[in-house]
Amino acid sequence: MTLAAASHGFLTPSGVEIAFLLVGLVTLGAAVVTVTTRQLVHAALWLVVALGGTAVEYLLLTAEFIAWVQVLIYVGSVVVLLLFGLMLTKAPIGRSPDADSGNRWAAVAVAAASAVALVWVVVDAFRATWIELGTPQGSTETTGRSLFQYWVLPFEALSVLLLAALVGAIVLSRKGDTAITGDGGTPPGPGPGTPPAPGGTAPVARAATGPVATPGPAPREEQR
């Protein structure tokens, strides 16, 4: 600790620890409120506090680039996606009494038991271990160098994974769209809806020229 204090300078290590402890308390409290509140939108907003607190912890651990990536991706996009999901599933705005399921006390027991076990093991294992935070570990230059020198292949594989996830999300939401327009387009107007279908190769032609050739679903598509 004294060595880290000598090399660090403006913040004594106990100061870093105190800051880490305070931010950790805020983060943990926000996380607990996130999983216990009965207002669904408030849960998403408290999740912002928890994720932002984790970003501050990354900054205190001198992982600067990861902290900003955390702010960008989690706070910027994941929480917004979750809020969109809450709105699109028509989540109740006020207090919803059935936010917790029936096995709540079993969940409390499991979480408390695992917390006690994990904290005990971790404290017992790392009782005499200190992190020396003298030199920053995760500046943008360091992270970029290590990422593009040693981790290029996983990085590219990750981009393929992201592309697959993107295509998968589009297919998941689009298949529902075509199924709904296909099923919803034929029952109201059986007259104009059915004649184009039996003509020729059904699935391929419908997949290729579906919204253009069939006169029935086309205005529905335009309305959306």
Place this chain on the structure above:
Amino acid sequence: MHLVYPAVLAALLFCTGLYGVLARRNAILVLMSVELMLNAVNLNLVAFDAWLRDTLHAGQALTLFTIAVAAAEIGIGLAIVLLVHRHRGISDIDRLRDLADTPGTPDADATDQQPQPDTKAEATA
């Protein structure tokens, strides 16, 4: 900095997320709890990377990968939840029991047929 601080915080965050996954009923709240668990793992990775001073920075690279995979997971998960909500009108994971085993009865099909038809009708409609 003592290594115990980030390790204990990560353990407690993980257990909070574990409670949320087990106790929540709405599928989107379960996804939020999964995000909390992933964050706890990321905090552990960053702390141990700062402790071990790895020359490859494996912990931070893996943290970046985890963040990207979590973003992909949340996208796919929300797409599935929205699809289920569009077909069934519900997003409560307690009530999505089409694949559930009813305990005690050897053939679950015969007992499941009674509550099934309205949900099947909703699914096909």
